[in-house]
Amino acid sequence: MYKFKLYIVGQTPQSDNVIKEVTEFLQNSCKDEHVLEIVDILLNPSQALDDGVFVSPTLVRMEPQPERRVIGSFKASDKLSEMLFG
């Protein structure tokens, strides 16, 4: 089972878009074999700090180890697949 955390900021059109892109990408890449937790840095800054996140949006693959972190665009692409699953 894959576990991901997505750190976004607020309920803005941009954040909504990031959540949509990541949700679709993960659904297509690992279907029901994943869990996605969304952390809003505005509501929970201490969690972002504790997790060493310095920018939004950040997508972290928590499991399986080793952890992987990606920042930037989460539009489905071969590059993103390689970063998270390659």
Place this chain on the structure above:
Amino acid sequence: MGNRILIIDDEEMVRDSFLLAFEDTEYEADEAESGEKGVGLLRNAKYDLIFLDLKMPGMNGVETLIEIRKLDKEVPVYIVTAFHEEFLSKLNELEKHKISFELVRKPLGRKEILLITESVLSGPVTL
């Protein structure tokens, strides 16, 4: 022509650290020491990315971003601040108005500045 980046921060040392980070790169960086000056630059030029300080005298980061969005709805804006409730609560107004922005935590080193810039302008980056 390279991508154009605007740094808006009242602290000269912070602006210099960004300018230094972009030295000898493909990026062209402009600086503004206030929100008013930053918005003024944006009236006359198109930018691909903006780093914006939250806490500034005069027009603060929130007020500056509201003005920026009147001129450019698409440009990615990264608000540079501490990840602390005291500062982040000031951003609720932007959220209320559905104004998009991203956050980046202070302090930032050269490596982080370039990673964020690459991730915005050239696609995802792994940390």
